[in-house]
Every structure is written in structure tokens, then in C-alpha cells.
Amino acid sequence: MTAFFLIVAALTIAGTAAAMSLRNPIHCILALTLSLVGFAALYLQLGAQFVGFTQVLVYVGAVAILAVFAIMMTRSANPPEGQSHQAAFSSSWLTGGAIAAVIFAVLAWCILSKSTPMQTAIQQPDVSVNQIGDALMHKFALPLEIVGVLLTAALIGAVILAMPERRKTL
Numbered sequence: 713m714t715a716f717f718l719i720v721a722a723l724t725i726a727g728t729a730a731a732m733s734l735r736n737p738i739h740c741i742l743a744l745t746l747s748l749v750g751f752a753a754l755y756l757q758l759g760a761q762f763v764g765f766t767q768v769l770v771y772v773g774a775v776a777i778l779a780v781f782a783i784m785m786t787r788s789a790n791p792p793e794g795q796s797h798q799a800a801f802s803s804s805w806l807t808g809g810a811i812a813a814v815i816f817a818v819l820a821w822c823i824l825s826k827s828t829p830m831q832t833a834i835q836q837p838d839v840s841v842n843q844i845g846d847a848l849m850h851k852f853a854l855p856l857e858i859v860g861v862l863l864t865a866a867l868i869g870a871v872i873l874a875m876p877e878r879r880k881t882l
Contacts (some may be wrong), residue, residue, distance in 0.1 A: 716757065717754070717757060720750050720753045720754055720757070721750070721754070723746060723747075723750050724746075724747050724750025724751060724753075724754065725747075726746075727743045727744065727745075727746030727747030727748075727749075727750060728743075728744070728747040730743035730746075731743040731744040731747060732808060733805050733808070737783045738780065738783060738784070741776055741779045741780050741783065742780070744776060745772055745776040748767060748771045748772050748776060749768070749772055751767055752764045752765075752767035752768045752771075752772065755767060761840075761841045762841045762844050765841070
């Protein structure tokens with residue numbers, strides 16, 4: 713393991729833990745963004761450039777920023793009545809930590825008790841980001857356009873469902 717991997721892994725785990733334990737939604741999303749950037753850095757270190765850059769564009773660049781704007785635009789600046797001070801950590805952090813520790817222990821046991829030896833040399837694919845882009849824009853252009861139309865229709869449907877109903881008066 714390299715020092716870069718250890719630093720990025722620690723930041724990713726810290727961001728994920730903070731996203732699960734903080735109470736302020738803005739802080740949670742910013743911590744989640746840190747963990748998503750950490751995942752993208754790990755993908756890039758593993759040589760998966762397309763997945764790493766897609767992670768940055770889709771999750772960091774779109775989803776996390778959209779969530780921050782949505783929360784900032786829908787929340788009032790004043791705290792709710794009766795809650796002048798809010799604790800930074802959730803009240804059920806102990807239960808969540810215990811569940812996470814049990815899941816970690818089960819996964820660690822499964823990995824360590826594996827009877828087949830790990831492969832030492834994994835063959836790297838000979839596909840570059842440029843080749844993936846060429847395939848999407850030439851060979852798979854029609855499916856890509858169909859997915860775009862489908863997502864646009866889903867967005868229009870979501871807007872229509874979110875609109876307030878107008879009652880007809882007789």
C-alpha cells in the first residue's frame with residue numbers, strides 16, 4: 713500500500729463517517745462530497761480513469777451540489793421553534809456504530825477465511841477513456857440518445873408530480 717492510498721482511504725472513511733453522524737444536512741452533504749471525491753481518487757489510482765472522472769462529474773459535480781442547493785433553498789434561516797441549539801452528532805450514533813462494527817467484522821472474516829489464494833497479477837484492460845468516448849458517440853449513439861430522452865421524460869414527470877394541484881371550481 714502506498715502513502716497516497718492510505719491518506720485518501722482515511723479521508724474517504726472520515727468523510728463517510730461524518731456524513732453518517734452529523735445532524736446538519738449541509739454538513740452531511742459536504743462530508744459525503746469529500747468521501748465521493750476520495751472514491752474518485754481511488755478509482756483514478758487503480759487506473760479506472762473513466763469511472764473516476766464519471767464519479768467526479770456525476771456525483772460530485774451534479775448530485776452533491778444539487779443536494780446542497782436544494783437544502784439551502786428549501787430551509788428557513790431560523791431554527792425550528794423550541795430548538796435553539798442542536799447537537800452536532802445524532803443521538804443514535806452508538807447503535808449505528810455497533811451495526812457498522814458487526815458488518816465490518818463479518819466482511820473481514822469472509823475475506824480472511826477465503827480458501828482460494830488471491831491472484832497476484834490482474835491483467836489490465838486495453839481500453840482507454842478516448843475509446844469509451846468514441847464507442848459512446850459512434851457505436852452506441854442511439855442508446856445514449858434514448859437514455860437522454862428517458863431521463864428528460866422522467867424529469868418532466870417529476871416536475872408535473874411536484875406541482876400543486878389546482879382544484880376546479882364549479
